[in-house]
Structure formats: structure tokens, C-alpha cells
Amino acid sequence: MTMTNVILPGSTIGVFGSGQLGRMLALAARAMGYRIHTFSPDRDSPTGQVADREISAPYADLDAVRAFVRTVDVVTFEFENVAANVAEIAQASGVPVRPGGWVLHTAQNRRREKEFLAQAGLPVTPFAAVDSLEALRSAVARLGCPAVLKTAAFGYDGKGQVRLHGPDDAPEAWAALGGQPAILETFVPFVCEISVVAARGVDGAFAHFGAIENIHRHHILDLSIAPARVSPAVAARAVELARAVMEKLDVIGVLCVEFFVTKDEVTGDERLLINELAPRPHNSGHLTIDAMMTSQFEQQLRAVCGLPLGDTTQLRPAVMANLLGDLWADGEPNWPAALACGAVKLHLYGKAEARPGRKMGHLTALGETVEEARRTAEAARRALAA
Ligand code: AMP
DSSP states (O other): OOGGGOOOTTSEEEEEOOSHHHHHHHHHHHHTTOEEEEEESOSSOTTGGGSSEEEEOOTTOHHHHHHHHTTOSEEEESOSOSOHHHHHHHHHTTOOBSSOHHHHHHHTBHHHHHHHHHHTTOOBOOEEEEOSHHHHHHHHHHHOSSEEEEESBSOOTTTTEEEESSGGGHHHHHHHTTTOOEEEEEOOOOSEEEEEEEEEOTTOOEEEEEEEEEEEETTEEEEEEESOSSOHHHHHHHHHHHHHHHHHHTOOEEEEEEEEEEEOTTTOOEEEEEEEEESSOOGGGTTHHHHBSSOHHHHHHHHHHTOOOOOOOBOSOEEEEEEEGGGGTTSSOOHHHHHTSTTEEEEEOOOSOOOTTOEEEEEEEEOSSHHHHHHHHHHHHHHHTO
16 A cells, blocks of 8 residues: 555545534544544534534535535545535545445435345345335235335435335325335344444455344334344355445445344244445444444544554444433433443433434443343443433
């Protein structure tokens, strides 16, 4: 690796989006001597609070985007729903954009994402594109029920999703999504959900954090467990699929692949189906900060700067528990009670308003085993309400 292609410490990282993912990237960047500028419509944002500069402008303000890009040495994203022309502007200014605009374009739309995966021969939940009630009815007839109807764009944490139990549910489901372009997916009776967070460098180097197990509540990630309690063969296959996704999409940066693990009741065969891609660090990878030699955020920084990727060895079994705004319902959570166990690490994102369902922070507990780490994480979270 020559130094000429490397974005060295002292340079400025430009990040579109200003949430917790950008904040944790900014903290990693600052630790390694980089400057960080963030662009989003918000003010006093989780990223802005720890960045060198916070630009508050709509993503559609292309003059502001141009001016921002001139102040940075590389552009990355912490949020994939930024219009692809933002990436084009950065590219046109000669500033490297990592990952490239085509990656955002693919991942910001469930339909494009699923079509890319299917065309690449990667295993994906059976799906059909749906543009009308008639198309939905025929998709239901083809895929069967139960099924899930999801908006093609701007869906996250189960928003823009409705379950169909039978063909009669079609009109109500179609109306519930407001008649927007959508996809219908077979409802997968999974035994568990796992994710692989991986990084790919400018030189094509690949590194991953292994399989992480994810437990959702009300469609929002609740707990992540590392390592996942799946067979070594399933974990290895998930990593290989993540590598294939990153190579076929030519990603430079960090990407997370979320999977459903299914088990054939008769043969006992386990299968993996890709549910979703996120072309950035992911909530399920937050435990890498405390439990792995290199965090997903340092890895993103290294990848987008053209540096060698860091060692991803796991130091201790770990469980991450999300802290949602609901925990603030009766006032400030009891932080000292949760921190009474020294194996618990608290991460708060600096969000002023604690709305129900809003991700305000997370706890990571380390243990001798994942079972012990889970008990510690859940006890600490319960103690917050005490
Ligand atoms: P998503 O926003 O598509 O990742 O969905 C959020 C969560 O809803 C997933 O992590 C699953 O727990 C559940 N879910 C989504 N799609 C399906 C499906 N086709 N079958 C079963 N569960 C699903």
C-alpha cells in the first residue's frame, strides 16, 4: 500500500447524516487524529455534538452539499436515504465517496436491493414487486400467506410494513401503505436472526466480526449477542455471503447483512436467507466497540481512508441492549444503578427528546459466556427503571 492513496490522520472526514452512527464514527475518527464534518438537516445532532463542524441544511440544497464537500477529504454516509445525487456531486468534485453512490442507490430501496441479490444468485426471502392492488392480489396468490408487505423506499425498524394473514387482507394492507411502490415477502418462520458486519478496503481486503445474533421487539432491535448461538457452519456461510455481497456491490466501507436462519423440520437442515443490507455500520455491531479488538466505526474509518483494516478478534462474549425512549417515561433513568456492574458499558447518543421507540443509547455487557453477558445486560437495563 502506498501512502499517496491514503487519507492520513489530520485529514477531514465528511459524513452525510448526523445520528448515533455518525457520532460513534466521529469518536473513532477523533481518537485517530482526524477531523470530522457532518451534514444533515438537524442541529445539535448526535454527530454534530462531537464533530468539528456541523452543517445544517436540507439534503436537497445542492449548493450547500457542494460547499460541504469542498471542506472534506473523503465523503461517507451514516444514513443511506440520502439522494444519490449527493454522492454524484461529491464524486464530481474529485472527493472520494466511500461507499460509492451505486451502493446507496441499491440499498435505499428494498425492491432494487432484493432484485440485485436475486440476480447475483444470493439467497433472499421470496418476494414480488407490487405497484397496484391487482399486483398485490396476484403476488399473494403466488407467494401464499402469511406474508409481509413493505414499502420499497424509506422503511426501517418495521416502519412501512404490514402483515397479511390471507388474501382478504390485501385491500386493507395496500391502503395502509398508502398505495406506494412496495414488495410482498413471504413471512419467514425463522429460528433466529443473525447479522454479519463486515468491512472492505480500497485494496479489496475483507474483514468481518463473525455472526451476531439479533432479537427484535416490536420490529426494533432489542438485543444483540456475539458470538451468535448458531453452528460454525452457519456462521461461516453467513460470512461468505457477506463477502459475496460486498464484492458484487464493490463496497468500500462497512456493510451489514441481516439474515433469517431457518431450519427444515424434517431434515434439520439450516438455511440462510438475506433479509436486508445496510451499507454502513449497524446497530447490531455496536458491541464491537467494547468487545472486539477493532470497532465497526474504526473499521469504517480505516476502510474509507484507505488504511489497513483492523484485527477483528473478539476479546470477550458480549451482549448489547438497546435503550429506547420509553425508558424515560417516568423521568431520567437510574444510571448509577445500571452502572453498578462494572462489566456494563453505557453509550448515550446525546438526543434531547426521548420519544417512545427512539434509540437513545445502548448498554454493552461483557461476560465469560454470552449467557452471563445477557443476564448482566438485561439486569442493568431493568435497573434503569428502578
Ligand atoms: P426489516 O425492517 O425488514 O428488517 O424488518 C424488521 C424485522 O421484522 C425483522 O428483523 C424481522 O424480525 C421482522 N420481519 C421482517 N420481514 C420479515 C419476513 N419476511 N418474515 C419474518 N419476519 C420478518
